[in-house]
Amino acid sequence: MSIRTVGILGGGQLARMLALSGYPLGLEAVILEPAPDACAAPVARHIKARYDDIQAMETLCDTSDVITWEFENVPDKSAHFLASRKKVYPPPAALAVSQDRFSEKTLFTRLGIAVPAFHTVDSREDLVNGLEKTGFPAVLKTRRMGYDGKGQAVIRNEEDIDRSLQLTGTHSCILEDFVPFTREISIIAARSNSGETVFYPLSENTHRDGILRYARCTFNDPRQKEAESMIRRILNELSYTGVLALELFDTPGGLLANEMAPRVHNSGHWTIEGSVTSQFENHMRAVAGLPLGSTAARGPVAMLNCIGAMPDREQVLAIEGAHYHDYGKKPRVGRKVGHITVCAAHDAELAERLEAIRRLLPDS
Numbered sequence: 075m076s077i078r079t080v081g082i083l084g085g086g087q088l089a090r091m092l093a094l095s096g097y098p099l100g101l102e103a104v105i106l107e108p109a110p111d112a113c114a115a116p117v118a119r120h121i122k123a124r125y126d127d128i129q130a131m132e133t134l135c136d137t138s139d140v141i142t143w144e145f146e147n148v149p150d151k152s153a154h155f156l157a158s159r160k161k162v163y164p165p166p167a168a169l170a171v172s173q174d175r176f177s178e179k180t181l182f183t184r185l186g187i188a189v190p191a192f193h194t195v196d197s198r199e200d201l202v203n204g205l206e207k208t209g210f211p212a213v214l215k216t217r218r219m220g221y222d223g224k225g226q227a228v229i230r231n232e233e234d235i236d237r238s239l240q241l242t243g244t245h246s247c248i249l250e251d252f253v254p255f256t257r258e259i260s261i262i263a264a265r266s267n268s269g270e271t272v273f274y275p276l277s278e279n280t281h282r283d284g285i286l287r288y289a290r291c292t293f294n295d296p297r298q299k300e301a302e303s304m305i306r307r308i309l310n311e312l313s314y315t316g317v318l319a320l321e322l323f324d325t326p327g328g329l330l331a332n333e334m335a336p337r338v339h340n341s342g343h344w345t346i347e348g349s350v351t352s353q354f355e356n357h358m359r360a361v362a363g364l365p366l367g368s369t370a371a372r373g374p375v376a377m378l379n380c381i382g383a384m385p386d387r388e389q390v391l392a393i394e395g396a397h398y399h400d401y402g403k404k405p406r407v408g409r410k411v412g413h414i415t416v417c418a419a420h421d422a423e424l425a426e427r428l429e430a431i432r433r434l435l436p437d438s
């Protein structure tokens with residue numbers, strides 16, 4: 075059957091960029107999203123309902139040829155309900171794994187993928203015992219629902235213990251070694267249901283206050299093959315279809331896996347203008363059963379997130395190589411409201427253009 079309509083659970087900026095990338099291929103998007111002013115609403119058919127609304131999910135099945143999601147905190151039950159009626163990609167098993175930091179790190183370990191040492195924490199006593207193994211500093215995280223650094227705390231000394239527990243609660247957490255990484259990178263891959271797999275060049279990522287600020291496409295990175303071998307194991311284990319991202323810490327001893335995202339990823343937004351086929355298009359191609367496109371970078375490229383508010387459009391667009399992405403969200407402190415991608419002919423030019431854009435960002 076030729077796929078024409080892709081149902082998406084969630085209607086944020088990722089759904090918006092997925093929908094936009096689908097149109098030239100003849101793919102339309104339908105979003106299931108409770109927010110009336112959802113980012114993707116102007117570019118997709120909108121079913122306004124909760125993610126676990128049975129009737130809405132039935133409508134989604136009736137109007138879609140295949141179903142995917144744009145964020146991993148979709149209720150597990152919804153994914154299974156949908157999968158019992160329609161093809162759902164990626165496989166719902168990938169959701170279950172990525173929703174719980176403990177099962178995620180357990181899977182990585184089983185697949186021979188190195189991770190920071192981790193311990194489950196379900197009480198203050200567990201935390202104290204765990205800290206004996208990790209020492210200070212260590213990172214306490216809720217197992218579920220964390221994003222953009224929310225639901226986690228760095229514990230630097232005894233006094234931090236109770237403060238961190240106030241933040242995370244005493245149940246269902248994990249404690250990790252604090253990794254003094256040399257840099258943070260991510261690998262994004264796409265796999266088709268026939269098992270064809272393509273990898274993007276590694277992205278080098280900078281976070282501030284737990285939020286991604288800056289992502290740069292690397293060229294012939296020495297860690298590329300190591301990262302590909304890690305993500306390939308996960309893709310094959312889960313018989314994955316679609317785009318998968320893996321966040322990594324680079325250390326002198328090798329890469330450590332931090333977390334995976336079974337979806338398109340913020341560190342891959344530069345692929346829209348910076349690579350031959352964007353992560354969004356490759357995800358749509360994969361779920362629609364179409365051949366995957368080249369992931370090659372077109373040249374030096376990087377992305378700056380717009381946090382809190384957008385910079386002035388005219389000023390940004392006056393800078394050559396700059397691409398403006400406004401998600402149409404209301405400004406709010408700490409909120410991702412858009413991003414700017416910058417392309418250039420060589421590294422020095424890229425650095426110059428980035429500097430010019432940074433000066434225009436309200437939050438940098």
Ligand SMILES: Nc1ncnc2c1ncn2[C@@H]1O[C@H](COP(=O)(O)OP(=O)(O)O)[C@@H](O)[C@H]1O
Nearest residue numbers: 190213220221222223224250251252253281284
């Ligand atoms: N074990 C760790 N050691 C050092 N820094 C960490 C560790 N875990 C997380 N961080 C920092 O916090 C950021 C957010 O943590 P992450 O586990 O990726 O959660 P989120 O789901 O919020 O992205 C990471 O990108 C990294 O900068």
Ligand SMILES: [Mg+2]
Nearest residue numbers: 222321332333
């Ligand atoms: Mg992360």
